[in-house]
Amino acid sequence: MKALDPQIRHFIEDVCREGARLRGGRQLDWAERRLIAAQARAPWREGGPRMAATRDYRLASPHGEFGLRVLYPLVMETRPSPALVYFHGGGWCMFGLDTHDRLLREYADASQRVVVAIDYSLAPEHPYPAALDQxxxxxxxxxxxGADAGIDARHIALGGDSAGANLAVAAALRLRQAGQLKRISALLLNYGAWTPALSAVARQSLGTSEDMLSGAEMDEFWTAYLGPEAERTASPLSAPLHAELQDLPPALLLWGDRDVLAEQNQAMAQRLVQAGVQVHAHVYPGAPHSFIEAMSISDQARDAIARGAEWIRRHTPVFSSQGLSA
Structure with a gap:
């Protein structure tokens, strides 16, 4: 296992230092934790590609209204455009459209596809299955x-990071249950959270309090999402590592070898292959959890975005009035 990538280390140290300064040693509730996490990351989402337009929508659900943002790149191969539907990470408890704004713009620009971001309701106020239902x-x-919003709903990829990757697969499984899986062309899965169970080795070597994501933090997120008995109550839809995965669309899995979730991402890739799913996986040496957030300075983060964008383009073909085009 390689030492932490120096470019990404700079990002981690800055975010952790600023987060600690803003906390000031206080015990925080979830609302305060979300605000500080967003503030600490604010400089890291500056810059990046400009969009031709951005539209925000509000949708109703049994768990209350939630947001949906559509980002249109300056260059699109066709109108209406295929789309990447993206679910942000943050342990189902934190982050949102603003924390992931630059990543969303990077994917839209590099893929030349519309990106649709889901601002799902957060746990613990809205535990499972609120986010999945939304x-x-x-x-x-x-x-x-979709057509009214300039989107070709025949060609949709689902993607996400961490808890968002979990939601992307869970949503695909729900569509499979409804006989509608053909609506999804591909999966883009960045360092997903696939099961509440973490091995002792992962906790001790990669999930300490000094790491970007600790085992204790993951336990807290799973408890907020599923309740205090998360390992016992997890279902195939809340912990997709334990699901029957056959017939899912082609999946790209990206993660770093310095991530406490590295073991379960390797296990998820293997389970998808065993289920007959077309899988491509890439492991980044020296990269921790959330490394793609360091896109402004990290070569590995930029490579991960480029791989994801190419995967989306490959699996969401565009149609013109003359037929299929490249």
Whole structure:
């Protein structure tokens, strides 16, 4: 296992230092933790590609209204455009459209596809299955209204990072249950959270309090999402490592070898292969959890975005009035 990548280390040290300064040693509630996490990351989402336009929508759900943002790149191969539907990470408890704004713009620009970001309701105020229900509602909305928003709903990729990768696969599984999986062309899965179980080796070597994501933090996130007995109560839809994965669309899995979730990402890639899914996986040496956030200074983060964008382009072909085009 390689030492932490020096470019990414700079990002981690800056975010952790600023987060500690803003906390000031206080015990924080979830609302305060979300605000500080966003503030500490604010400089790291500056810059990046400009969009031709951005539209925000509000959708209804049994768990309350939630947001949906559509980002249109300056260059699109066709109108309406295929789309990447992206679910942000943050342990189902933190982050949102603003923390992931630059990443969303990078994907839109590099893929020349519309990106649709889901601002799902957060745990613990809205535990499982709120976020998953809203994911499916958003996909149904795209099926019905996508053309009005300039989206070709025949060619949709689902993606996400960490908890968002979990939601992307869970949403695909829900569509499979409904006989509608053909609506999804591909999966883009960045360092996903696939099961509450973490090995002792992962906790001790990669999930300490000094790491970007600790084992204790993951336990807290899973408890907020599923309750205090998360390992016992996890279902195939909340912990997709334990799901039957056959018939899922082609999946790209990206993670770093310095991530406490590295073991379960390797296990998820293997389970997908065993289920007959077309899988491409790439492991970044010296990269921790959330390394793609360091895109402004990290070669590895930029490579991960480029790989993801190319995967989206490959699996969401565009159609012109003359037929299929490249």
């Amino acid at each position: 994911a499916v509602i958003a996909l149904d909305w795209l099926q019905k209204h």
